[in-house]
Amino acid sequence: MDTERTVVPAIRDALVAACPVVRSADSGADAIAGVVPSFVAFPASTQEASALLRAAAAFDLAVVPRGAGTGLGWGPPPSACDLVIDLQAMDQVIEHAAGDLVARVQAGATIGHLASVLGLAGQELALDVPADATVGGVVATGTAGPRRFRYGAPRDLLIGITMVRADGVVAHSGGKVVKNVAGYDLGKLFSGSQGTLGLITEATFRLHPRPAAVAWVTADYGPSALAAVSSAVASAAGSALVPSAVELAWSAAFLRMGVLLEGTESGVTERAGRMAALVASAGGTPVVARSEVPFRSFDLVPAAGAPAVVVRVSFWLSRLAGVLEALAAAGASAGVAPVVSGPAGTGALYACLEPDVAEEDAARFVLVLRDALAVPAGSGPRGSVALLAAPPAVMTAAGAYGPVPGAALMRAIKDQFDPGHRMFPGRLGGS
């Protein structure tokens, strides 16, 4: 369907019959990278969401799920969008089983609301994501923060999911117990699927106790001390001191690594001292701060939604120095100055280009980087260079992902779940 279509009253009637709260889209607030939908619906339950998707299927509507909209500006815009399904009316924490360290949450609940409920029992969902993002959005985008090093990404903490398929059928997988291998784990498949397989309406998570104390050990380096900082990151990440995060931040002006330790008051003090010694022995001058997070992967990233370019580089940690050199070389070759940050100890970094970067320079940066980091044919993949956010012209010129292992299987999955290709068409590069 194209967005310029004539609004047929029958469609509005069908949507309203499915879900009482439906309005015409606002050409400003509801536009997704310039694509204006026709309708926005606000289901109050999984049943209403199911009825909406049945109606959308009947009229062959292109559908974009929306939480708080914090991640909608990332990734390619929809190639078509008739209906936005906004989950913000489904904002409840349905169940917090504190003794089981489990919470079941509606997809529209914000991370901040969930945190406030869990905090009452001294627990948390161990993802460092924006408080105004929704649970469903975080799962759909697979977003995590520095503590991914210890706790993983949403896919690692999600133990159950309720989703509505493109044809309106409601399905679940997993459950509300942490240990469970019954059936395929659709939660993994939906994590990071960006709304292209169906609509997530509920998620159940494994929780963690909030640490009694935290400390950051940080060390600054001269911006060209790439080998030294790489050695410090590797030492920290490989130590038995159990860091929760091993981060790196690098721009033309500075280079810093940081290690987060969580635990008991006395334990954190003692471990921070030893971690500082470890970092010092790897050639840094560490500082210990007993405060909350002093820097996070995305603090250096321009605000989401701005026409910035964000490139995710993943790698085996032993290649870190080579990756940093490749980033510098690609920047020099393309005439751009990337600001790099992220969970380096996990083997991932985000390179961000300034908002006014020329599109052809940005594309060149990505292609040069991809070429430099490609592993020889024959060995298995050892990382990837992905464009997470970029103007459409850069996406088109450089490609979002480069070669994707298992791409044919992914196409088959999409065809099975959404044969009409109506769920967020265009979002994962294809249509």
Add this chain to the structure above:
Amino acid sequence: MTTSTEALVPRLREICGAGNVITDPLELRTYECDGLTSHRSVPALVVLPGAAAEVASVVAACAAAGVPFVARGSGTGLSGGALPREDGVLIVMSRMRSVIEIDPVSRRAVVEPGVTNLSVSKAAAPFGLFYAPDPSSQVVCSVGGNVAENSGGAHCLKHGFTVHHVTGLQIVTPAGELTWLGDGTGVCSGYDLLGAFTGSEGTLGIVTKIVVKLMPLPEVVHTLLAAYATTAEGGRAVSDIIAAGIVPAAIEMMDALSIEAAEAAVHCNYPAGAGAVLIVELDGPASEVEAELSVVRAICEAAGATEIRAADDPAQRAVIWAGRKSAFAAVGRISPSFIVQDGVVPRTSLGAVLARIASLSSEAGIRVANVFHAGDGNLHPLVLYDDAVPGQEAAAEEVSGQILDACLEAGGSITGEHGVGVDKSRYMPKMFSSADLDTMQLVRCAFDPASLCNPGKIFPTPRLCGEVPGHHRAPHPAVAAGQAEIF
């Protein structure tokens, strides 16, 4: 052997070498079951490929002939996931057992699927690293099988399951094509096929290489054994430990009957007369573990422990674990036959479900020994019976099924780590709606539309895949230019 499998023999010999294709009926019988011996089926053919390319060729040959195939690792699975097909080929991965690479700085190992779980940790130990998932069968079970089953183990409470430790897989698709899933670092551009594949019980393809995460060996490990008069008291200690914000590496419990069995089998010398034994293991940096240990000890005492033993070296630790690790086999000492059950309940329902199991047991006159991963609510009730007594096996089966019902009523699962396989597919409709099962099988249809790859497992009713009316639009310009893959 069926006509179609017989016709495959020359091709399979050509691929794997004549010595690696088994057709002798007696030899084939060796493979008639896995660790779940109550289901048996002699495969038409067994092949033992020696390399990923051979696996791909074998699968391609099967696919071309329309012959079903089943992969088998070490055959230790407890749900019949590797049960062969009489009309099919059993692909045994045990010749592919090298640790291909260890990169200690990246804390990654690349291994072949037939490698045993424990040998990964052994290969990593010189670098101060280990592979965390540790199913009880780790001495013999294969990493490929662990991937298929998403295996856990006693220490997954803190360290997670196989899916949390696999960052790349090379697989042979059911069409016989070699492909990687994930980028080798754990990141998936596009859909998380790595996550979807792990735990799919061999129904989506055959793993040929595995990239696993290695973890630094913990600085210290402390193990505590606490004896209680009842499992309820032990259960209270478990709840209080979790409520204190402590996540131990493992929390295990055994009841009186399983203690009796372990005592008879391995003389583990657990406290005499105990109604329950709790094992709590803490690992990590010394300063944290010392602090946690004193809290755990105080909680165990407050919950009414009649005796507490501590181990802080490997030898003492092995003594404490001996009873627990031998529990399944040990039950053979006190009963001619038994069913190993695997159910999960929310941890806070442990007490209620154990009481329910006790009443089911007494009502039926069938003894049940309980061994469980208390920290994550994973119960392994051992349902004891004597097959020489008419009707007892059926009664035991009945109790075993009722235990699963009790787990589901408490909001739990029919399997925590053993898998569904052939054993539990009939219970799947109790846990999932037909829409849930239909949706899961969309994944199956994407990977294996012909339904030749380990068919008949997990799902009680297969889904017909059929042709999908996908959109057929012009290729994306980046694809046309060879710059991007699109899906």
